[in-house]
Amino acid sequence: MMLKTILQAMDQWHSMISKQKGLAGMAENVKQGFRAGGAAPKGYQLEKIATGAIRDGQAVMKSRLIPGKEADKVSSYLKQRAMGIGRQSVLTRMNLNWSATTALSMEWNALTYAGHTIWNVHEERVEGRSKTGKKRRPRDQWHINKDTHEGLITEDEAEAILKQLEDNKHKSVRSTSSKYLLSGLLRDENDNKWSGDASKYYRAAGGRGRRMTAMFLDELFLSQLKADLQSAKFTGSILRRAKKAGQTDTTKQRAALHRQIDQVDTRIQRLVELASTSSAPDAFLRSVESKENERRQLLSAINELDEQSSAENYLASLTEFDIKRALDQLFKELHALDRESLKDFICRIVERVVVAADKKNPRMVIHYRIHIRGFNMASPRGFEPLLPP
Numbered sequence: 359m360m361l362k363t364i365l366q367a368m369d370q371w372h373s374m375i376s377k378q379k380g381l382a383g384m385a386e387n388v389k390q391g392f393r394a395g396g397a398a399p400k401g402y403q404l405e406k407i408a409t410g411a412i413r414d415g416q417a418v419m420k421s422r423l424i425p426g427k428e429a430d431k432v433s434s435y436l437k438q439r440a441m442g443i444g445r446q447s448v449l450t451r452m453n454l455n456w457s458a459t460t461a462l463s464m465e466w467n468a469l470t471y472a473g474h475t476i477w478n479v480h481e482e483r484v485e486g487r488s489k490t491g492k493k494r495r496p497r498d499q500w501h502i503n504k505d506t507h508e509g510l511i512t513e514d515e516a517e518a519i520l521k522q523l524e525d526n527k528h529k530s531v532r533s534t535s536s537k538y539l540l541s542g543l544l545r546d547e548n549d550n551k552w553s554g555d556a557s558k559y560y561r562a563a564g565g566r567g568r569r570m571t572a573m574f575l576d577e578l579f580l581s582q583l584k585a586d587l588q589s590a591k592f593t594g595s596i597l598r599r600a601k602k603a604g605q606t607d608t609t610k611q612r613a614a615l616h617r618q619i620d621q622v623d624t625r626i627q628r629l630v631e632l633a634s635t636s637s638a639p640d641a642f643l644r645s646v647e648s649k650e651n652e653r654r655q656l657l658s659a660i661n662e663l664d665e666q667s668s669a670e671n672y673l674a675s676l677t678e679f680d681i682k683r684a685l686d687q688l689f690k691e692l693h694a695l696d697r698e699s700l701k702d703f704i705c706r707i708v709e710r711v712v713v714a715a716d717k718k719n720p721r722m723v724i725h726y727r728i729h730i731r732g733f734n735m736a737s738p739r740g741f742e743p744l745l746p747p
Contacts, residue, residue, distance in 0.1 A: 399423070405421065406420075442702075466494075471516060477500070540576060541554055543709075556569075612663055707727060
């Protein structure tokens with residue numbers, strides 16, 4: 359009986375040691391920028407990379423993420439979600455047949471889509487259940503290695519998505535959206551966020567400060583929004599900003615990046631030569647891989663400049679007629695929406711709404727986001743006096 363107990367204890371100990379070694383290996387993979395395991399997330403595919411090491415006569419391979427066939431769709435979806443547009447609205451607008459579960463999983467994986475390798479996110483499971491009752495570990499326990507692969511969204515966009523998910527754990531988004539058109543957008547002059555209060559007011563976060571009637575602010579906002587979309591002055595303001603955004607000279611940046619690539623190429627060639635004559639080439643080959651990764655990042659930066667130049671050429675070619683036609687289309691869309699869809703529409707074109715809650719002279723300013731081929735131009739409208747609610 360004692361022998362059986364000892365053998366069971368030894369078996370458990372070996373299992374624990376094997377598990378710890380496996381987890382340590384995964385952590386090291388993440389540290390080096392490789393995948394810790396598993397299939398590629400939607401929008402990516404796995405690229406196999408030789409590490410230079412040999413095990414049991416076979417080359418040791420690691421995997422890294424590269425954009426896949428659905429990368430553009432995934433990027434567009436996540437960028438719209440980062441803007442606060444509802445999940446189902448984006449899926450419907452883009453005609454995507456992804457399940458809500460798939461879309462939600464992608465959103466929780468936002469940092470991976472920002473180009474980072476993440477591990478240790480999910481709680482340990484025993485017999486199919488989480489040991490703590492929670493699905494994910496606290497953020498400070500995640501293992502994050504930044505800029506390990508090409509991102510489909512920015513880190514700021516990823517953080518915006520994660521913040522929405524965290525906030526939504528404790529409240530019904532659909533209910534809030536339908537009651538408060540400006541939830542998530544409304545702030546005061548000190549950048550304090552305002553949220554819904556007592557079902558019919560907006561109030562500074564924390565429940566302190568002056569309340570303002572939600573219906574009054576919503577209707578006033580919609581009135582100003584409609585007026586702006588049909589305003590010749592507003593059209594001219596957007597056109598001037600578009601022309602200004604199309605005047606960036608990237609020649610020096612591009613030349614500097616090409617010089618860096620030449621330097622990296624020279625270094626890679628030297629490392630390959632050293633590896634070919636060395637009796638222990640592994641260290642040189644690992645350095646080659648590191649330099650290749652640096653080269654890919656530099657090429658990615660050049661591609662971004664190319665895309666920026668293309669977008670700037672487009673901006674420079676815009677006319678007042680082009681802007682007016684786009685605003686007319688937005689105006690028509692605005693009138694055809696129900697209240698839930700209207701909230702999503704507002705999040706697409708408005709960056710924030712600032713209220714100056716002065717008792718004698720309350721005022722509002724609308725900051726628009728105008729998206730033209732990837733450019734986000736906040737177009738602030740001057741302070742407008744409000745009637746007291």
